Amino acid sequence: MTFRIGVVTFPGSLDERDAQRAIRLAGAEAVELWHGEHDLKGVDAIVLPGGFSYGDYLRAGAIAAVSPIMSEVIDAAGTGMPVLGICNGFQMLVEAHLLPGGLIRNAHQQFIRRDQGLRVENADTAWTNEFATGDEIIIPLKNGDGGYIADAETLKRVEGEGRVAFRYTGLNPNGSLNDIAGLTNERGNVVGLMPHPEHAVEAGFGPDTEVAMRSGVDGLRFFTSALRALAAV
Numbered sequence: 320m321t322f323r324i325g326v327v328t329f330p331g332s333l334d335e336r337d338a339q340r341a342i343r344l345a346g347a348e349a350v351e352l353w354h355g356e357h358d359l360k361g362v363d364a365i366v367l368p369g370g371f372s373y374g375d376y377l378r379a380g381a382i383a384a385v386s387p388i389m390s391e392v393i394d395a396a397g398t399g400m401p402v403l404g405i406c407n408g409f410q411m412l413v414e415a416h417l418l419p420g421g422l423i424r425n426a427h428q429q430f431i432r433r434d435q436g437l438r439v440e441n442a443d444t445a446w447t448n449e450f451a452t453g454d455e456i457i458i459p460l461k462n463g464d465g466g467y468i469a470d471a472e473t474l475k476r477v478e479g480e481g482r483v484a485f486r487y488t489g490l491n492p493n494g495s496l497n498d499i500a501g502l503t504n505e506r507g508n509v510v511g512l513m514p515h516p517e518h519a520v521e522a523g524f525g526p527d528t529e530v531a532m533r534s535g536v537d538g539l540r541f542f543t544s545a546l547r548a549l550a551a552v
Contacts, residue, residue, distance in 0.1 A: 320550075321346075321347060321348050322347045322348070322363045322364065322545075322546055322549050322550075323347065323348045323350050323360075323361065323362045323363050324342045324347045324348070324349060324350065324362060324363060324364045324365070324366060324542075324545065325349075325350040325351075325352040325359060325360060325362035325364070325365045325366070326338045326339050326342070326349060326350070326351060326352060326365075326366045326368055327352040327353070327354055327365065327366070327367055327368070327388055327392070328351065328352065328353055328354060328368075329354040329370065329372035329373065329383045329386060329407075330354070330372060330373055330374075331370050331371040331372045331373055331374055331375075331407075332368050332369075332370035332372060332407070333368070333369060333370035333371065334368045334369040334370055334405065334406075334515065334517060334518075335351075335368040335370075337368075337515075337517040337518060338366045338368045338405065338517045339351070340517070340520070340521075341516070341517040341520040341538065341539065341541075341542050342366070342542055344520050344521060344539060344542070345520075345539060345542035345543045345545075345546060346543070346546060347363075347542070347545075347546055350362050352365070352388060353388065354372075354383065354386040354387065354388050354389075355386065355387055355388070356387060356388055357387050357388060357390065357391050358388075358391075359388070359391050359392075359395060363400070363401075363549050364400060364401040364402070364403070364445075364545050364549065365392055365395065365400065365401070365402045365403070366402075366403045366404075366405065366408065367383075367392070367402070367403070367404040367405065367407070367408025367409075367411050367412065368405055368406075368407070368408055368517075369405045369406035369407045369408060369461075369515055369517075370406075370407045371407065372407055372411070375407075375463075375464065378410075378414065378464075379407060379410040379422060379463075379464040380407055380408075380409075380410025380411040380412075380413070380414045380422070381410075381414045383407070383411045383414075384411045384414035384415040385415075389411070389415055392415075393415060393417060396417055396504075396508065396509050399506060399508050400508060401445035401446060401508050401509075401545045401548055401549065402417070402508065402509045402510075403446050403509075403510050403511070403541065403545070404417075404418075404509075404510070404511035404512075405511075405512065405514075405515055405516065405517065406461070406462055406465075406512075406513055406514070406515060408511065409422065409501070409502075409511030409512055409513055410422050410464065412509065412511040413511065417504060417509050417511075418502045418503075418504060418509060418511050419469060419473050419476070419477060419482075419502070420467055420468060420469035420473055420474075420477070420502070421467075421468050421469070422464055422465060422466060422467055422468070422513075423464060423466045423468055424463065424464050424466060425462070425463060425464065425465055425466055425492070425493040425494060426466055426493060426494025427493075427494070429463075430461070430462070430463040431460065431461070431462065431463075431465075431492050431493065432459075432460065432461040433459075433460055433461075433492065434457050434458075434459055434460070434526035434527060434535070435457065435458055435459065435460035435487065435489075435492060435500075435514050436455060436456070436457055436487070436488035436489040437455070437456050437457070437458055437485045437486065437487060437488060437500055437501075437512075437514060438453065438454070438455050438456075438485065438486045438487075438488050439451065439452055439453065439454040439455075439456065439484070439485060440452065440481070440483045440484060440485060440486050441481055441482070441483065441484045441503055441507075442454070443507055444484060444503045444507040444508070444510050444544075445507060445508045445510070445544065445545055445548035445549075446484075446503075446510040446541050446544050446545055446548075447484060447503075447510065447540075447541070447544055448544045448547055448548060449540040449543055449544040449547060450540060450544070455488060456537035457519070457526045457527075457528060457535045457537055458512075458514035458515060458516050458518075458519050458526070458535075458537060458538055459514060459515050459518040459519060459525075459526055460492060460513060460514040460515065461515065462493065462513050465492070465493035465495065465513040466493045466494040466495050467493075467495035467496055467497075467499045467500075467502075467513075468495075468496055469496060474496060474497065477499075477502060478497065480505065482502055482503050482504070482505065483497070483499055483501075483502060484500075484501040484502055484503045484510050484512065485499075485500040485501035485512050485514075486498045486499060486500055487499075487500045493513070495513075500512055500513055500514060501513065501514075508548075515538070516537070516538030516539075516541040516542075517538060518538065519535045519536055519537050519538030519539070520536055520538045520539040520542070521536065521539075522534050522536055525537075525538070
């Protein structure tokens, strides 16, 4: 059975084509979805891609979070459908209250682009089940509004409930509290993170590793994890 994973395009999206390619490399069918429609086209999972939706006006992800299709995404997430938010997509997920907290301007006030070390903190989600907790991976990062924030009570809750999916290693690139790079919801079907796994899916085009330049393919396991989760249902 070939699973179908939808990728939503918003005005200002940049990485939807990369996400579609990652989905195909993982062995699924990539389905184009449009922000202004209410039709999810019968997909089995959804990716909200990176970019600068609506020019990041108001707040990054804030306008996209109330786009017509997001009402369908929210409903689908409520039924257990896997939903992945990457960078701007992560911002949409917190603005839509599918994940707690918020994302603000990087602490150093500069856009950052680098290959970033991450530690997998939760390997029991729909998008991380092909990792092991404690795995250290390298995923490209590029953002200007990636600083994760939350009040003390929320921060205590996400830490205590094991809802931190990824943590930055080596350095904290944007001032995120507790080095948080990604989160999951309580059910484990919704995951958001600032780094871009779709840019680490094909040898020769990924981040540098100790093995060779541009050899990193850690991002591919995000998408094969989703297929594994869908197959298990």
